[in-house]
Amino acid sequence: xxxxxxxxxxxxxxxxxxxxxxxxxxxxxxxxxxxxxxxxxxxxxxxxxxxxxxxxxxxxxxxxxxxxxxxxxxxxxxxxxxxxxxxxxxxxxxxxxxxxxxxxxxxxxxxxxxxxxxxxxxxxxxxxxxxxxxxxxxxxxxxxxxxxxxxxxxxxxxxxxxxxxxxxxxxxxxxxxxxxxxxxxxxxxxxxxxxxxxxxxxxxxxxxxxxxxxxxxxxxxxxxxxxxxxxxxxxxxxxxxxxxxxxxxxxxxxxxxxxxxxxxxxxxxxxxxxxxxxxxxxxxxxxxxxxxxxxxxxxxxxxxxxxxxxxxxxxxxxxxxxxxxxxxxxxxxxxxxxxxxxxxxxxxxxxxxxxxxxxxxxxxxxxxxxxxxxxxxxxxxxxxxxxxxxxxxxxxxxxxxxxxxxxxxxxxxxxxxxxxxxxxxxxxxxxxxxxxxxxxxxxxxxxxxxxxxxxxxxxxxxxxxxxxxxxxxxxxxxxxxxx
RNA sequence: GACCCCUUCGUCUAGUGGCCUAGGACAUGUCCCUUUCACGGACAAGACACGGGUUCGACUCCCGUAGGGGUCGCCA
Numbered sequence: 184x185x186x187x188x189x190x191x192x193x194x195x196x197x198x199x200x201x202x203x204x205x206x207x208x209x210x211x212x213x214x215x216x217x218x219x220x221x222x223x224x225x226x227x228x229x230x231x232x233x234x235x236x237x238x239x240x241x242x243x244x245x246x247x248x249x250x251x252x253x254x255x256x257x258x259x260x261x262x263x264x265x266x267x268x269x270x271x272x273x274x275x276x277x278x279x280x281x282x283x284x285x286x287x288x289x290x291x292x293x294x295x296x297x298x299x300x301x302x303x304x305x306x307x308x309x310x311x312x313x314x315x316x317x318x319x320x321x322x323x324x325x326x327x328x329x330x331x332x333x334x335x336x337x338x339x340x341x342x343x344x345x346x347x348x349x350x351x352x353x354x355x356x357x358x359x360x361x362x363x364x365x366x367x368x369x370x371x372x373x374x375x376x377x378x379x380x381x382x383x384x385x386x387x388x389x390x391x392x393x394x395x396x397x398x399x400x401x402x403x404x405x406x407x408x409x410x411x412x413x414x415x416x417x418x419x420x421x422x423x424x425x426x427x428x429x430x431x432x433x434x435x436x437x438x439x440x441x442x443x444x445x446x447x448x449x450x451x452x453x454x455x456x457x458x459x460x461x462x463x464x465x466x467x468x469x470x471x472x473x474x475x476x477x478x479x480x481x482x483x484x485x486x487x488x489x490x491x492x493x494x495x496x497x498x499x500x501x502x503x504x505x506x507x508x509x510x511x512x513x514x515x516x517x518x519x520x521x522x523x524x525x526x527x528x529x530x531x532x533x534x535x536x537x538x539x540x541x542x543x544x545x546x547x548x549x550x551x552x553x554x555x556x557x558x559x560x561x562x563x564x565x566x567x568x569x570x571x572x573x574x575x576x577x578x579x580x581x582x583x584x585x586x587x588x589x590x591x592x593x594x595x596x597x598x599x600x601x602x603x604x605x606x607x608x609x610x611x612x613x614x615x616x617x618x619x620x621x622x623x624x625x626x627x628x629x630x631x632x633x634x635x636x637x638x639x640x641x642x643x644x645x646x647x648x649x650x651x652x653x654x655x656x657x658x659x660x661x662x663x664x665x666x
Numbered sequence: 667g668a669c670c671c672c673u674u675c676g677u678c679u680a681g682u683g684g685c686c687u688a689g690g691a692c693a694u695g696u697c698c699c700u701u702u703c704a705c706g707g708a709c710a711a712g713a714c715a716c717g718g719g720u721u722c723g724a725c726u727c728c729c730g731u732a733g734g735g736g737u738c739g740c741c742a
Contacts, residue, residue, distance in 0.1 A: 194742090229742085230741055230742070295740080306667080309667070311668065335740095337740055355671070369740055376740080378740065378741085383742085399672090399735085399736065399737095400736055400737070401736095402670065403737035404737075404742090406737095426736095433734065434735085435736085461678095464679080464691090466678090468679060472680075472691090491678090492672065493672050493735095494671095495679090496677060497678095498677050501693080505692085612701095625702080639705095641704075
């Protein structure tokens with residue numbers, strides 16, 4: 184019981200949850216669940232400049248949306264709290280004092296400007312840009328006097344040993360770093376806030392973490408943390424450094440690659456289960472080889488092995504495919520759960536009609552079978568979101584299209600302002616066929632574009648009855664304008 | 667620049683010395699289904715970065731080279 188597996192996700196609240204962060208959280212969560220362990224959420228908000236409560240709320244809600252719940256953390260509480268680093272300052276102070284007493288850390292009064300010039304010089308000389316140790320020699324008395332005098336000091340960790348530190352990484356195996364890689368590094372800022380590497384190590388130990396999954400950008404940081412663990416004589420948790428997620432150009436995924444936050448995908452109508460399924464397979468592979476992995480199965484299979492050590496490019500096309508699979512598998516109730524808030528948000532009053540709602544569930548289901556992302560569905564329902572896709576525009580450029588769309592408008596304008604039936608649609612279609620002398624795709628595709636803005640989708644006789652006459656007319660007219 | 671990590675189809679990956687004529691998924695192309703398109707089905711095309719070893723035998727092990735990425739902050 185005491186050897187329970189414990190993992191954590193430790194975001195800093197500076198914005199929406201990034202897909203990379205989401206994957207780290209997901210892997211940690213899966214690993215904990217697989218081993219019947221605990222997953223804790225810790226907030227690394229020691230950067231007062233950038234951390235905001237608003238961002239914290241965004242992170243929490245994104246995590247909830249992804250269905251990653253935590254046993255301990257903000258809101259949930261727990262016996263190793265508090266779970267916001269800004270509320271743990273006393274703990275860090277105590278730890279720092281201990282290091283100072285043991286001469287493993289020291290006060291440093293060096294001015295930033297001085298440090299910078301020294302670093303410049305070192306760089307020019309081709310030497311490693313390490314702290315030169317000026318303040319290391321200060322006596323206790325000198326420190327006390329300068330502190331009395333109101334001078335601000337940071338606390339630096341004293342890197343004293345000349346040796347290699349070895350890390351047995353869950354993903355990469357043994358990795359070793361020479362201690363000469365770093366100089367005496369800051370662990371406590373002059374304002375009393377701990378620095379990442381210090382707070383992280385202290386908290387991971389105090390919160391009894393057994394396994395730590397984090398992004399590869401932290402791999403080099405591990406050296407500093409290893410030193411801290413050693414200084415305290417603490418047992419080191421097992422680390423797993425996940426390779427980075429890249430954009431299409433092979434560069435680290437960033438804003439210029441388009442959507443990078445979970446929230447953006449949420450807004451665009453992606454299902455959380457599709458996103459997590461996609462992320463599960465980005466850098467990890469299922470032993471059963473399955474691509475569509477329900478959460479339960481991933482928990483069963485995710486044991487911390489089979490994690491890929493090479494960087495992966497985020498492929499939105501595959502994500503979209505996966506989303507379409509989940510969309511199609513939604514039950515009627517689930518489908519409504521997704522569509523309803525949207526209808527409310529867009530104020531689509533005509534669809535509050537109960538009869539329509541009942542009749543349309545089945546039809547919508549059919550429509551879903553061809554949709555790739557829920558935005559398509561929303562577009563189908565909302566006149567405000569209606570637009571003509573690129574392929575739709577191509578269709579409208581056909582010579583025969585204009586006649587078809589005009590005839591279509593002519594016919595629907597004569598019907599009462601309500602919904603047509605499938606039979607009525609078939610009648611209209613027959614009339615257009617005879618009057619315009621077109622059939623096959625030259626008949627169906629222009630009508631389709633005039634209804635849903637895109638030449639692909641479910642059967643027209645099912646789609647058209649979903650929309651009221653006024654909507655159909657507006658859309659057709661809009662298409663005429665596009666010709 | 668120093669240190670660390672990475673390198674199989676366009677993309678995500680399987681592969682742990684012979685099972686590989688390198689497998690799957692997405693994307694692409696062709697065909698079937700469909701009075702259209704999509705969905706579904708079938709098929710096709712498409713990769714072990716390079717050079718040396720080790721070995722009877724290397725995608726798999728070792729060493730180089732090249733390329734990519736990361737870290738060198740009072741950011742995380």
